[in-house]
Amino acid sequence: MAARELAVAGAEAYDKAEYATALDRFQRAEQLYKVPSITVMVARCLSRSGRVVEAVDKYEETLRVPLDAASPEAFRRAVTDAAGEVEVARARVARIELRLPKDAPPDTKLLLDGRPVPAALIGVPTPVDPGAHRVSARAAGKAPFERELSLAEGEHQSMNVELVGLAPPQPSPPVLTAGSARALRAKPITIALLATGGAALVVGTVTGIAALNHKSALDEGCTPGCSPNLREDLEAFRRNRTISYLSFGIGAAAAGAGALLLWRDSTSGRQVGASAYPGGAFVMGSF
Numbered sequence: 001m002a003a004r005e006l007a008v009a010g011a012e013a014y015d016k017a018e019y020a021t022a023l024d025r026f027q028r029a030e031q032l033y034k035v036p037s038i039t040v041m042v043a044r045c046l047s048r049s050g051r052v053v054e055a056v057d058k059y060e061e062t063l064r065v066p067l068d069a070a071s072p073e074a075f076r077r078a079v080t081d082a083a084g085e086v087e088v089a090r091a092r093v094a095r096i097e098l099r100l101p102k103d104a105p106p107d108t109k110l111l112l113d114g115r116p117v118p119a120a121l122i123g124v125p126t127p128v129d130p131g132a133h134r135v136s137a138r139a140a141g142k143a144p145f146e147r148e149l150s151l152a153e154g155e156h157q158s159m160n161v162e163l164v165g166l167a168p169p170q171p172s173p174p175v176l177t178a179g180s181a182r183a184l185r186a187k188p189i190t191i192a193l194l195a196t197g198g199a200a201l202v203v204g205t206v207t208g209i210a211a212l213n214h215k216s217a218l219d220e221g222c223t224p225g226c227s228p229n230l231r232e233d234l235e236a237f238r239r240n241r242t243i244s245y246l247s248f249g250i251g252a253a254a255a256g257a258g259a260l261l262l263w264r265d266s267t268s269g270r271q272v273g274a275s276a277y278p279g280g281a282f283v284m285g286s287f
Helices: 002-016 021-032 034-050 052-063 075-090 188-221 228-265
Strands: 094-099 109-112 125-128 130-140 145-151 156-160 272-277 280-285
Touching: 002 021, 002 034, 021 034, 034 052, 034 075, 052 125, 094 109, 094 130, 094 145, 125 188, 145 156
Parallel strands: 094 156
Antiparallel strands: 094 125, 109 130, 130 145, 272 280
């Protein structure tokens, strides 16, 4: 009785063109009571839903149901209907032939709509439902293959799956580690010279600026001659100027000597650079 009620519900949905609902009800009824009159309705629902490959299989299943003289007329009519409708469904089936290159790796995985394609179906026409399909392939050392296609009812298409070799990986830049890096070993005198040179250059810069300030005042008050009250500014100018000259000279000499020693103390002895500027100095290099 339950199977009959499910079949009636399926028939009502089928008449309303609600094929997904009708298919569900007929399949449930078929699980309870497998007879040609229900099986042929499952085939019809599959066909109406565009699942023509499954519909052909279900029609053929209906045709294989054994009947005898005692079989109900509804069963006989269902088998007769299936014999005529199966040919119409077969004509709607599309086919696709997928071909792999001869040098395809043995581990190549070929997929059709996300499902593996058996080796027996590679290179021969495979029945598929009309509509959109996706073909993909994966193989070691090859670029992934992805392709979409659409087939009309009854259409046949062939596709050559292309497996292109991957580009060789680019070498990674070397990683500098504590074991591979060469250490810079500077002697205390080298550090002292560089520090002294930097400090002297700072002093030279400061006193030079002070001398320039005094010179500006003297230029204004010593035209045409210096007044006695500017004697202290004149002495300060001369003193700062002398200190600035000496500091720059000492700083440049100390920084240069320190840079030279640093170059000699380095393990590579080739990629060391030193620069001095008013107010400081720096050393740079790779070792």
